[in-house]
Amino acid sequence: MPSDELPSVPAPPDAVDRPRIGVDQWVADVEGREDERSQLRRGFERVPSAGWLAVFVAVASVLPFLLNQGDLFRYGLFTLLYALLALGLNVTVGFAGLLDLGFIAFYGFGAYFYAILASGHFGIHWQAELAIPVIVVGAALLGLILGLPSRRLLGDYLAIVTLFFGQAFVVFVNAANPKGLSGGANGIADVDPINFFGYELTTTKDYYYFSLIVFVLVLGTLYFLSRSRTGRAWRALREDPLAAELMGMPVNRLKIMAFMFGAGIAGLTGTIFAANQTGVFPGDFDVSLLITIYAVMILGGVGSLTGMVIGAIVINVSFEILTPATPDHARWLFYATVVIALAARVRPWQRLLLVLGGTAVFGFVVHAAVQALSPSATDGTVVSGGFLTDVIRGWAIVPKHPGDAAKYAYVGLVVAILLVTRLRGWWRALALIPTLYLVAFVWENLLIDQPAVTRFILFGALLIALMTARPQGLLGTSRVEIV
Amino acid sequence: MRLRLHPPRSVGNVLFYVGVAVALGLLLREGFRLGWPLFGQLVVNGLTLGSVYALIALGYTMVYGILKLLNFAHGDVYMVGAFIGFGVLNVFGAPPNSSLPVWLLVSLMFLAAMIGCGGLGVAIERFAYRPLREAPRIAPLISALGVSFFLQNSVLLLLGSQFRQYPFGLINPGGVQLGTVFISATRIFVIAGAAVLMVVLTIFVKRSRLGKAMRATSFDREAAMMMGIDADRVIAATFFIGSALAGAAGVMFGLVFTQVFHFMGFVAGLKGFTAAVIGGIGSIPGAMVGGLLIGLGEAFATGYVSSTYQDLIVFCILIFVILVRPSGLFGTPAIQKV
Numbered sequence: 001m002p003s004d005e006l007p008s009v010p011a012p013p014d015a016v017d018r019p020r021i022g023v024d025q026w027v028a029d030v031e032g033r034e035d036e037r038s039q040l041r042r043g044f045e046r047v048p049s050a051g052w053l054a055v056f057v058a059v060a061s062v063l064p065f066l067l068n069q070g071d072l073f074r075y076g077l078f079t080l081l082y083a084l085l086a087l088g089l090n091v092t093v094g095f096a097g098l099l100d101l102g103f104i105a106f107y108g109f110g111a112y113f114y115a116i117l118a119s120g121h122f123g124i125h126w127q128a129e130l131a132i133p134v135i136v137v138g139a140a141l142l143g144l145i146l147g148l149p150s151r152r153l154l155g156d157y158l159a160i161v162t163l164f165f166g167q168a169f170v171v172f173v174n175a176a177n178p179k180g181l182s183g184g185a186n187g188i189a190d191v192d193p194i195n196f197f198g199y200e201l202t203t204t205k206d207y208y209y210f211s212l213i214v215f216v217l218v219l220g221t222l223y224f225l226s227r228s229r230t231g232r233a234w235r236a237l238r239e240d241p242l243a244a245e246l247m248g249m250p251v252n253r254l255k256i257m258a259f260m261f262g263a264g265i266a267g268l269t270g271t272i273f274a275a276n277q278t279g280v281f282p283g284d285f286d287v288s289l290l291i292t293i294y295a296v297m298i299l300g301g302v303g304s305l306t307g308m309v310i311g312a313i314v315i316n317v318s319f320e321i322l323t324p325a326t327p328d329h330a331r332w333l334f335y336a337t338v339v340i341a342l343a344a345r346v347r348p349w350q351r352l353l354l355v356l357g358g359t360a361v362f363g364f365v366v367h368a369a370v371q372a373l374s375p376s377a378t379d380g381t382v383v384s385g386g387f388l389t390d391v392i393r394g395w396a397i398v399p400k401h402p403g404d405a406a407k408y409a410y411v412g413l414v415v416a417i418l419l420v421t422r423l424r425g426w427w428r429a430l431a432l433i434p435t436l437y438l439v440a441f442v443w444e445n446l447l448i449d450q451p452a453v454t455r456f457i458l459f460g461a462l463l464i465a466l467m468t469a470r471p472q473g474l475l476g477t478s479r480v481e482i483v
Numbered sequence: 484m485r486l487r488l489h490p491p492r493s494v495g496n497v498l499f500y501v502g503v504a505v506a507l508g509l510l511l512r513e514g515f516r517l518g519w520p521l522f523g524q525l526v527v528n529g530l531t532l533g534s535v536y537a538l539i540a541l542g543y544t545m546v547y548g549i550l551k552l553l554n555f556a557h558g559d560v561y562m563v564g565a566f567i568g569f570g571v572l573n574v575f576g577a578p579p580n581s582s583l584p585v586w587l588l589v590s591l592m593f594l595a596a597m598i599g600c601g602g603l604g605v606a607i608e609r610f611a612y613r614p615l616r617e618a619p620r621i622a623p624l625i626s627a628l629g630v631s632f633f634l635q636n637s638v639l640l641l642l643g644s645q646f647r648q649y650p651f652g653l654i655n656p657g658g659v660q661l662g663t664v665f666i667s668a669t670r671i672f673v674i675a676g677a678a679v680l681m682v683v684l685t686i687f688v689k690r691s692r693l694g695k696a697m698r699a700t701s702f703d704r705e706a707a708m709m710m711g712i713d714a715d716r717v718i719a720a721t722f723f724i725g726s727a728l729a730g731a732a733g734v735m736f737g738l739v740f741t742q743v744f745h746f747m748g749f750v751a752g753l754k755g756f757t758a759a760v761i762g763g764i765g766s767i768p769g770a771m772v773g774g775l776l777i778g779l780g781e782a783f784a785t786g787y788v789s790s791t792y793q794d795l796i797v798f799c800i801l802i803f804v805i806l807v808r809p810s811g812l813f814g815t816p817a818i819q820k821v
Contacts (some may be wrong), residue, residue, distance in 0.1 A: 099621055153805065164801060172795065176795065418610050456636040467629070471619070
């Protein structure tokens, strides 16, 4: 409701002097903080959520046609799948506060269940309108089973049991493979495409739009769910299980429901994945996917629905760019991220300018010095073409045979970054200059060649950095500790 | 810190004894069916593996006792330890073309792995966990997940994904023939070494000033700080000792099983944590017993069922213990205070 419609309450004459009863300092400062926000930001906040969703859907359905290049539908499909997984995980972890590390098992369960119900593996070919409800219910029941121990387990025990459960699932479908159920290491191939009442989804484009519909439905459901009685009860449970129980909330039932909702969404997502890939393999459901989904959720902000979507876009775009095929794009992304991160963290702007300019000058000086000392140390080939390549060639040291130097530099870089976090003020700015140059050196000589490993290293670092710097993620709201 | 064997009055206790009885019965049946020499061999294998798990579990349990934090990165510290040992082997060369006598080489491997891993543990605590001391419980857990993933992939980046080979029978290629059971010298060394480390640790925690401070901090951190104990220092020391034990466990694993690789820490960490939970998390003797039990269970699962099911069987043991005896064999039931 816009604030100008509210009847204005005349302030009592001495309201300024004494604190109002029931209002502490933090609450009393709300108006002051509201004013600090820019006009633009308040304008954004006035748009209703449904409006944002409409904008997102419109952009998402038109964009692949406008940018007519590459596998845009496939990228979009995977972004939606990540967003769906993050939304499901967000119910368990974000709403209810149960750390579920076996989440990928539900995704895998959905994929394998669909592969069994609709493929030549057992000669069963179910229609999707029948298979999808069965799979969602099946995944939710599996969530119920995993949720049962959660009644007795406190947070950390639950984490390890679920992590072990995820591991056990992979072992089960891969090595154990009872009676040929899951096809072992070879997985199940030739899975049917999703088939609704005779209408078959054939191309990736079909799957993209299908996932978009599913996404809107799931997001809408979760939007209302999070505002419902149950959603509020989940949040109460997350903040303080004991207090929630004392207020008469059915804590155990709520926990199990959160597990079932998350598992159901994951199972549904797994179905789309299996049908689009026309096969399921045990390697698709390992820990690295779990970390990716956690990175999506943490980056977006635990508990925020919009955050999940933004997190999925950011993570998946960086995922697609960090491939061996396009080192130039990866390089742009990498340096841009470094500069943005610096701009976000280094204040004031004079210091930021000093760091950036200093690094550039430092690089050219070092490059010239090394070239004078030993020409072979700088005449290695810089990967790929593009505008940046020429700059890099004259700036960063790329030896012909980096050998182990790059590996030692990587270890040194990790130590240097840790030390920089210990410094304060101008010392930190000064120390940042050689560190940044070391970053460029390691990137050009080691990381750019192995993007698959690099992205997981960066995700791991992202989780640590976000937790220590901004635990609420990009869009999450920081919690107020009430004592 | 005593073993709690209550009379079977509650449902959980009855189920616990029934489960133990069923497990023992199955073992006896298989023992008679497949002969006792195999049984003896499996016990030796289980004790070796169990010693390694027990050393890992000690690190988990000590950190949990003091910080109430599940250190997911602990398994990867163990992996790094195995690689440090391998690095020392690489530098000095494996016998017979080593420039050092075997005993010196092996002690150097252990020393380097323990100090290196201890330092790594302290660094992880300092940079990934200490800033989150006052944060909600979920934050350090996710940070720990990040550390684990970071370490694993860094090793993958630096050393590649191939298996690295420790030389076979490095300490002494021979062994002891005990009736029909053959025990290799390496296994004897590992079991004895783990036992020595555990005894030293127990004495250290019981008798030394720092050990006393650790126990006080784990009992009540704030009260300990008010008594003048530097909690940050005690926590760092705990991480150092726990990680050093994991490093030693890594080298021991390499000596016995000869193959180390970047992903070995994940599963071993899970098993180590399972051992800590079974023993009662926070309890040091519990971690030792739990580790040995998990090792034995896994060896019997491999010998009598199939090695593909060993992880699943350990998982079942974990679920069983958590359901019927959530505080473990040695742990005290948690009382939630408000």
